Amino acid sequence: MLPELQQAILDLNARYAQTIDDGRLEDWPAFFTETARYVVTTAENFERGLPLGIIYATSRAMLRDRVRSLREANVYEAQRYRHIVGLPLIELGAEGTARATTSFLVVRVMHTGETSMFACGCYRDHIVNDASDGALRFAERIVVLDSRQVDTLLALPL
Amino acid sequence: MNFSRSGRQWPVEGNTRVPYWVYSDGEIYAQEQERIFRGPSWSFLCLEAELAKPNSWRTSSLGEMPVVVARDDGGELRAFENRCAHRGALLCLKDRGEDRKIVCVYHNWTYDLQGNLTGIAFRRGLGGQGGLPEDCRPETQAPRKLRVATLAGLVFGTLSATAPPLETYLGDAIIQRIRRVMRAPIRVLGTYSQIVPSNWKLYLENVKDTYHASLLHTFFTTFRLARLTQKGALIINDSGGGHASLTMAADSGGREYEQAGMRTAQEGLKLEAPELLQSVDEFGDGCGVQIVAVFPSFVLQQIRNSLAVRRIVPQGAGRTELIWTAFGFADDSPQMTEMRLRQANLIGPAGYVSMEDGAAPGFVQRAALAAPELLSVVEMGGSGISSSESKVSEAAVRGMWHAWREQMGI
Numbered sequence: 001m002l003p004e005l006q007q008a009i010l011d012l013n014a015r016y017a018q019t020i021d022d023g024r025l026e027d028w029p030a031f032f033t034e035t036a037r038y039v040v041t042t043a044e045n046f047e048r049g050l051p052l053g054i055i056y057a058t059s060r061a062m063l064r065d066r067v068r069s070l071r072e073a074n075v076y077e078a079q080r081y082r083h084i085v086g087l088p089l090i091e092l093g094a095e096g097t098a099r100a101t102t103s104f105l106v107v108r109v110m111h112t113g114e115t116s117m118f119a120c121g122c123y124r125d126h127i128v129n130d131a132s133d134g135a136l137r138f139a140e141r142i143v144v145l146d147s148r149q150v151d152t153l154l155a156l157p158l
Numbered sequence: 159m160n161f162s163r164s165g166r167q168w169p170v171e172g173n174t175r176v177p178y179w180v181y182s183d184g185e186i187y188a189q190e191q192e193r194i195f196r197g198p199s200w201s202f203l204c205l206e207a208e209l210a211k212p213n214s215w216r217t218s219s220l221g222e223m224p225v226v227v228a229r230d231d232g233g234e235l236r237a238f239e240n241r242c243a244h245r246g247a248l249l250c251l252k253d254r255g256e257d258r259k260i261v262c263v264y265h266n267w268t269y270d271l272q273g274n275l276t277g278i279a280f281r282r283g284l285g286g287q288g289g290l291p292e293d294c295r296p297e298t299q300a301p302r303k304l305r306v307a308t309l310a311g312l313v314f315g316t317l318s319a320t321a322p323p324l325e326t327y328l329g330d331a332i333i334q335r336i337r338r339v340m341r342a343p344i345r346v347l348g349t350y351s352q353i354v355p356s357n358w359k360l361y362l363e364n365v366k367d368t369y370h371a372s373l374l375h376t377f378f379t380t381f382r383l384a385r386l387t388q389k390g391a392l393i394i395n396d397s398g399g400g401h402a403s404l405t406m407a408a409d410s411g412g413r414e415y416e417q418a419g420m421r422t423a424q425e426g427l428k429l430e431a432p433e434l435l436q437s438v439d440e441f442g443d444g445c446g447v448q449i450v451a452v453f454p455s456f457v458l459q460q461i462r463n464s465l466a467v468r469r470i471v472p473q474g475a476g477r478t479e480l481i482w483t484a485f486g487f488a489d490d491s492p493q494m495t496e497m498r499l500r501q502a503n504l505i506g507p508a509g510y511v512s513m514e515d516g517a518a519p520g521f522v523q524r525a526a527l528a529a530p531e532l533l534s535v536v537e538m539g540g541s542g543i544s545s546s547e548s549k550v551s552e553a554a555v556r557g558m559w560h561a562w563r564e565q566m567g568i
Contacts, residue, residue, distance in 0.1 A: 040508065041350075042348075042349075044253075044349065045348040045349065050346065050347060050348035051348060051495070051499055052347040052348020052499065052502060053348075053499065053502065053503075054350055054506050054508045055503065055508045056499050056502055056503055057503075058500070059431055061430040061431040062430075062434065062503075064431075065429050065430050065431050066503075068427070068430075069376075069377070069427075069510055072376075072424060072426075072427055073376035073377060073380065073424060073427055073510070074376065074513060074514060075376075075514045075517065076513060076517055148349065148350050148351050149350075149351045150350065150351070150352055150353070150506075150507035150508075151353045151355075152352070152353060152354070152355055152507070152516050152517055152520060153352070153507050153508065153513035153514075153516040153517055154507045154508035154513065155508070
């Protein structure tokens with residue numbers, strides 16, 4: 001394993017989590033390539049090969065739409081997340097791409113102060129050097145939730 | 159004036175007023191389990207497609223009562239209580255399985271897939287000692303068997319011997335709306351569940367409330383998926399418990415919502431990736447949204463090409479699990495499947511529409527908890543519970559209360 005690549009993926013994951021946890025949702029789509037897939041699903045669907053997503057996006061434009069909708073359209077109570085992201089298990093692919101599997105845990109804090117263990121699971125990522133500017137980005141991030149249950153609603157991305 | 163066993167009394171106004179204690183009273187909640195879910199109502203159990211093979215089973219429930227639904231070795235659908243005759247342990251601990259028999263893990267008592275007790279470990283004891291006495295008949299405590307009925311691939315069950323046949327319970331008009339969607343063998347696309355932080359009735363009311371959809375959901379209004387100005391219909395069956403709401407896809411382009419300053423009409427909101435809403439008129443009738451809900455636990459949804467069933471599972475007076483199963487048809491092309499998966503962004507806990515339905519019932523639950531004796535106003539469209547063209551109406555909600563009061567005797 002190239003230590004530089006490992007370091008770069010650690011850094012990518014850390015910046016990704018911090019961006020969401022800081023509420024900078026407008027910066028979130030930039031972690032993905034223009035044609036990226038971002039799917040939130042359950043371990044049950046994933047293991048049974050069922051394609052349904054809780055969120056199912058097939059382009060960065062769809063992620064920008066989601067942010068715009070969360071900001072301007074949807075009704076949900078004020079909340080924030082705290083991501084705890086584990087160490088990525090990395091497999092090198094062709095031409096500088098990598099596959100990584102990384103555990104995460106998300107604590108949700110409501111405006112009332114109510115704090116709950118909201119989600120845990122793993123990111124199954126395909127990470128590439130984006131040809132447009134050479135930055136590392138997700139060509140695919142499948143968020144596999146260990147539980148099939150989501151409490152109330154999933155507004156902010158995971 | 160009607161009194162319940164708990165002394166609760168329904169308001170004199172009838173179905174246009176709902177007292178808030180119905181959402182939080184523990185005694186009412188326990189009575190609902192007995193009189194509705196284990197009483198003469200039909201509950202949705204699962205899709206037939208989930209039990210495609212003989213000798214397969216899956217778990218489900220009648221309200222809080224755990225249930226096993228099985229296809230036996232003769233290919234017949236069966237349903238029975240998920241409870242061992244011996245000490246009452248759950249028989250099936252997983253969501254689904256395939257086997258010719260079910261064995262209780264606790265003491266190895268064995269059942270066939272019709273729910274019959276077929277084997278008792280060491281029934282005659284060992285070495286002439288122990289075991290059950292000759293005259294002991296544990297079969298008398300066997301899991302209760304449900305009546306099972308299917309309609310167009312949907313499996314329903316009831317414990318009641320007196321409930322009318324499923325077709326009568328649903329009524330012809332609702333059956334027609336169900337068959338319209340369940341038109342061919344289906345393919346399950348996936349499942350997930352959403353915990354709604356409210357009483358189960360607040361969720362079912364939300365589904366039956368045709369008045370709220372375009373006033374709560376910006377996506378419905380802004381993108382003209384379902385405005386009250388779009389043609390459609392509200393169909394309610396005789397019992398009041400079953401309804402179908404239809405919204406035609408065609409929209410006049412009228413500016414009624416914009417002129418009235420409705421929050422949900424946002425002319426500035428545009429999609430950068432409009433393929434999310436790309437759809438086809440697959441049923442060939444121009445109906446863009448059809449929601450069917452059958453008291454007490456079933457929802458069938460068609461929002462454009464996003465098709466799903468939702469099973470409502472009460473988990474205490476203030477908590478409900480909503481189990482979603484999205485599907486397409488076995489003969490869908492890959493492009494059609496992809497379209498359904500994209501449109502599924504509208505539904506479920508992260509759905510642009512449905513996330514708000516996960517939250518709104520909880521807003522009522524939290525506020526109404528402190529006002530058990532006060533009344534909610536359900537009078538849009540008058541006091542009736544009959545079908546109408548207008549959806550500026552709470553008739554389907556009143557219909558639900560009519561059915562609820564009938565079964566509860568309140």
